[in-house]
Amino acid sequence: MLEILIFGAVTSAIYAMLAVGFTLIFGVARILNLAHGSFYALGAYGAYVLTTIFKVPLIVAAPLVVVGVALFGMVVERVLIRPMRKSQLAVLMISLAISLVVEQALFLTFGSEYRNVPSFIDQKYVIGGVDVAGQRLLTLLVSVVSISGLYLFIQKTRLGSAILAISQDPEAAQYMGIPSDRIFGVVMAMSAGLAALAGIMAGPFLSVQPSMHLLPIVKAFAIVVVGGLGSIPGSIVAALMLGYAETLVAYGISTSWTEIVSVAATLLMLVLSPAGFFGKRAAF
Amino acid sequence: MQLKNLDRGGALVALTLMAVLPLVFDSKYLMGVLTVAAIYGIWSVSWDFMSGLTGRENFGHSLFIGVGAYAAGFLNTTWGANAWWGLPAGMLAAVVFALIMGIPTLRLKGPYFALAMLSGAVIMQRLMLIFWKFTGGEEGINGIEPLIRSPLYFYWFVLGMLVFTAALLGGLARSRWGLILKAIRGDEATCQAAGLNVTYYKIASLVISAAFAGMGGALYAHYQLQVSPQLFAVVTSITIITMVYVGGMSTIYGAIGGALLLTLMTEMLRDFGEWRLMIYSVALILILFFLPQGLVAPTWKKIRRLLARGRS
Amino acid sequence: MSLLSVRNLDKRFGGLHAVKDVSLEVHQGDILGILGPNGAGKTTLYNLLTGFIKPDNGQVILNGQSLLGIPSHKVVGLGIARTFQLCRPFVGLTVLENVMVGSLGPRVPKVDLEKRAHKLLEQVGLTGKAETLSELLSYGDQRRLEIARALATEPRLLLLDEPFAGLGSGEIAALSTLIRDLHREQGLTIMLIEHKLREFMQLVSKVVAIDFGQVIGTGSPQDIVKNPKVIEAYIGKQDADYAA
Numbered sequence: 001m002l003e004i005l006i007f008g009a010v011t012s013a014i015y016a017m018l019a020v021g022f023t024l025i026f027g028v029a030r031i032l033n034l035a036h037g038s039f040y041a042l043g044a045y046g047a048y049v050l051t052t053i054f055k056v057p058l059i060v061a062a063p064l065v066v067v068g069v070a071l072f073g074m075v076v077e078r079v080l081i082r083p084m085r086k087s088q089l090a091v092l093m094i095s096l097a098i099s100l101v102v103e104q105a106l107f108l109t110f111g112s113e114y115r116n117v118p119s120f121i122d123q124k125y126v127i128g129g130v131d132v133a134g135q136r137l138l139t140l141l142v143s144v145v146s147i148s149g150l151y152l153f154i155q156k157t158r159l160g161s162a163i164l165a166i167s168q169d170p171e172a173a174q175y176m177g178i179p180s181d182r183i184f185g186v187v188m189a190m191s192a193g194l195a196a197l198a199g200i201m202a203g204p205f206l207s208v209q210p211s212m213h214l215l216p217i218v219k220a221f222a223i224v225v226v227g228g229l230g231s232i233p234g235s236i237v238a239a240l241m242l243g244y245a246e247t248l249v250a251y252g253i254s255t256s257w258t259e260i261v262s263v264a265a266t267l268l269m270l271v272l273s274p275a276g277f278f279g280k281r282a283a284f
Numbered sequence: 285m286q287l288k289n290l291d292r293g294g295a296l297v298a299l300t301l302m303a304v305l306p307l308v309f310d311s312k313y314l315m316g317v318l319t320v321a322a323i324y325g326i327w328s329v330s331w332d333f334m335s336g337l338t339g340r341e342n343f344g345h346s347l348f349i350g351v352g353a354y355a356a357g358f359l360n361t362t363w364g365a366n367a368w369w370g371l372p373a374g375m376l377a378a379v380v381f382a383l384i385m386g387i388p389t390l391r392l393k394g395p396y397f398a399l400a401m402l403s404g405a406v407i408m409q410r411l412m413l414i415f416w417k418f419t420g421g422e423e424g425i426n427g428i429e430p431l432i433r434s435p436l437y438f439y440w441f442v443l444g445m446l447v448f449t450a451a452l453l454g455g456l457a458r459s460r461w462g463l464i465l466k467a468i469r470g471d472e473a474t475c476q477a478a479g480l481n482v483t484y485y486k487i488a489s490l491v492i493s494a495a496f497a498g499m500g501g502a503l504y505a506h507y508q509l510q511v512s513p514q515l516f517a518v519v520t521s522i523t524i525i526t527m528v529y530v531g532g533m534s535t536i537y538g539a540i541g542g543a544l545l546l547t548l549m550t551e552m553l554r555d556f557g558e559w560r561l562m563i564y565s566v567a568l569i570l571i572l573f574f575l576p577q578g579l580v581a582p583t584w585k586k587i588r589r590l591l592a593r594g595r596s
Numbered sequence: 597m598s599l600l601s602v603r604n605l606d607k608r609f610g611g612l613h614a615v616k617d618v619s620l621e622v623h624q625g626d627i628l629g630i631l632g633p634n635g636a637g638k639t640t641l642y643n644l645l646t647g648f649i650k651p652d653n654g655q656v657i658l659n660g661q662s663l664l665g666i667p668s669h670k671v672v673g674l675g676i677a678r679t680f681q682l683c684r685p686f687v688g689l690t691v692l693e694n695v696m697v698g699s700l701g702p703r704v705p706k707v708d709l710e711k712r713a714h715k716l717l718e719q720v721g722l723t724g725k726a727e728t729l730s731e732l733l734s735y736g737d738q739r740r741l742e743i744a745r746a747l748a749t750e751p752r753l754l755l756l757d758e759p760f761a762g763l764g765s766g767e768i769a770a771l772s773t774l775i776r777d778l779h780r781e782q783g784l785t786i787m788l789i790e791h792k793l794r795e796f797m798q799l800v801s802k803v804v805a806i807d808f809g810q811v812i813g814t815g816s817p818q819d820i821v822k823n824p825k826v827i828e829a830y831i832g833k834q835d836a837d838y839a840a
Contacts, residue, residue, distance in 0.1 A: 032395050032399070080569065080573075083573070084572065084573075088393075088394055088395045089339075089341050089394050089395055089398065090572060092343075092395050092398060092399075093341075093525070093568070093572055094569060094572055096522065097522075097565050097566075097568040097569045097572065098565075098569065100522070100561065100564075100565035100568075101562060101565040101566055101569070104559075104561050104562035104565060105562065107558065108558055108559065108562060214518075218403075218406065221399060225396075256410075256413065256414050257414065259406075259410055260407055260410050260411070260414075263403045263406050263407050263410070264403075264407060266399070266400075266403050267400055267403045267404065267407070270389065270392060270396055270399075270400045270403075271388040271389060271392075271400070460700055460709075463689075463693060463696060463697055463700075464697060464700065466686070466688060466689055466693075467686045467689060467693075467694075467697040469687075469688060470685070470686030470687040470688050470689055471684045471685075471686055471687065473684070474680070474684040474685075474686065475686070475697065476668055476669050477646070477648075477668065477669075477672065477678060477680070478669075478672065478697055478698045478700075478701070478745060478748075478749060479669050479672030479673050479677075479698070479700070479701035479702075479749050480669055480697070480700060480701070481667070481669045481670075482669070
């Protein structure tokens with residue numbers, strides 16, 4: 001029971017980091033960015049490359065990778081996604097194509113074997129009789145801190161207010177003199193950086209191989225649809241729901257059913273209530 | 285009038301070329317490639333009919349392909365039916381799934397419909413693996429009988445089915461059906477206000493699209509002589525969409541050109557081995573950016589204009 | 597002879613009582629004007645009449661047949677056609693194709709689609725523009741296209757929703773003539789929502805005034821402008837000009 005509680009929390013924490021970034025960029029730019037999973041993958045691979053090949057200590061590598069992927073996200077948004085913004089479907093296709101290119105690039109460079117990303121904490125802890133890797137606990141902590149930080153940033157800073165304004169009414173925001181385009185780039189960077197951080201933290205105990213971007217993006221989409229597109233609190237709640245649902249399924253039935261949980265949840269939610277629980281923007 | 289004749293002439297020339305090519309080169313390999321290209325042609329044309337005309341892009345077309353293939357596979361191996369039953373079975377299976385998926389999802393807006401259909405395909409793929417006792421899991425179903433033993437005659441049969449599909453769907457696209465579907469793309473509510481039952485047309489076009497995709501899937505099963513969950517993969521759906529983009533959306537015949545081009549390109553890139561998918565994905569990005577109208581259809585239209593001018 | 601009979605039509609949207617116990621009669625050959633300030637519920641009324649939304653209460657009877665529960669595309673098939681406040685051409689289709697789409701309903705006689713579409717374009721004055729992409733038309737032409745498309749369904753009753761909105765005076769005059777011709781030559785029964793009072797008064801034979809979802813007065817155009825409730829709700833200080 002305690003096992004489920006703890007592991008469910010860790011899983012939810014990772015999903016929350018992915019979903020919040022995904023929903024943020026949607027809320028601001030109305031973009032469903034299917035390349036979001038690639039930022040997650042690049043985070044993990046970046047950590048692997050810097051620590052294993054360049055022998056950079058993890059504590060230095062981590063922020064470097066986060067910043068690097070954030071910049072990559074900005075460039076991708078500027079060069080490839082922004083010109084396509086007139087059509088949501090075009091953006092969908094382009095972002096999907098980008099994710100495939102990244103996957104192939106990773107495959108060609110590193111091959112398809114699983115790679116090792118080092119942990120920040122190697123030791124295991126025992127909580128209430130349950131063995132938990134320190135890294136997992138740290139991931140939980142990092143997730144809570146980073147998401148809270150992001151939330152505070154949006155609520156308290158000027159840039160944050162601008163972001164809120166754009167997500168509520170992009171045109172009105174522009175009339176107010178808010179440089180929407182530049183802000184999209186910033187939001188994309190934040191979203192990518194958060195995803196990369198998730199990859200760095202989760203890399204040690206989740207699989208690191210070129211196609212690792214797919215399932216996370218499916219799950220992020222599931223969470224965001226359930227929680228409501230554009231709603232950060234909604235994403236957090238839905239991430240918890242999905243994380244625990246998966247953990248319960250894994251313990252109760254079998255691990256092979258876990259992917260179906262997220263995909264089926266997406267489907268059901270889309271069909272029954274496309275606005276999700278908290279979202280204002282419906283899929284109709 | 286003249287344009288129509290040129291179209292027909294062009295189609296005839298293309299068809300003859302495709303039919304005769306393997307004889308000229310006497311290459312089993314080429315015939316195999318062309319057979320696969322033709323099947324992809326059927327899949328692409330069927331996708332274009334619904335998604336190209338209505339603009340409701342379906343990211344889960346592989347679902348219909350997969351269930352068509354598996355239906356044919358089951359029928360032939362587990363139930364020992366004659367291979368020819370696979371074709372109608374594939375169509376029927378696909379139609380059933382089109383109704384199951386389509387009815388609840390067709391009212392969703394563009395990207396959500398696309399992703400809902402994608403989810404359907406992903407779920408199906410997973411289910412094939414989970415119920416491996418019945419479906420053969422990762423290895424799928426093996427030992428399917430070929431429809432026609434002679435590879436050449438089978439190839440000509442597939443070509444014939446391609447022509448049938450293109451003629452039927454192309455004809456529908458040029459009739460009131462096409463007009464209504466394009467109007468739905470323009471403005472659904474107004475279409476309803478003009479007296480048309482939009483829901484019916486959306487579902488019907490998805491069902492028709494699925495039926496032919498399923499038929500293609502059955503053909504594929506009887507060609508590869510095996511089916512695996514890979515058929516449901518996202519890559520299959522994306523490949524088909526790329527083919528239609530290259531060919532020119534909503535033109536129907538363009539999709540065939542796109543299928544041919546991309547299949548041939550894939551084969552020629554075989555030497556690049558692992559770089560294939562990468563080149564594919566980059567090509568897709570380039571096409572989305574620089575050739576939104578596609579390659580095949582605009583080229584043919586230019587040729588046609590030149591020929592028409594040349595005559596007069 | 598009553599073509600359309602509306603009795604006690606009622607509709608709420610959450611807390612908003614959009615249409616309140618509305619009753620009216622439209623007779624064959626009428627041009628019935630619907631007058632009322634913005635937000636009075638006029639377009640909602642149209643939506644209720646055409647089956648786009650379902651009323652909470654009340655009856656809509658067309659030629660003796662109840663329209664309740666009939667889906668909107670079938671209502672068109674029974675003879676009611678409407679235009680929208682904001683022109684919505686079928687993007688990507690030519691003007692001719694737009695009209696042809698409208699010609700696919702059950703009331704349309706079985707003649708050549710294209711020929712009939714061309715004739716309709718002639719009627720509304722869009723002949724030269726048949727092959728133009730509909731979204732490229734000027735606003736005034738888009739309005740004509742809306743009307744042509746509505747006429748294509750072979751309606752008995754045509755509901756016009758602010759056809760003059762956004763048009764210049766020349767276009768308004770031309771459109772006004774078109775509407776009058778349609779009424780006179782084809783005996784088409786018309787309902788008209790419009791804010792341009794001068795043209796409105798010249799076109800309509802009867803007026804129903806609506807405010808806050810309720811009918812506040814019915815009568816001839818001359819009577820309506822003198823109706824104190826109407827003046828209070830809508831015309832305000834301008835009544836002096838229009839009563840003249």
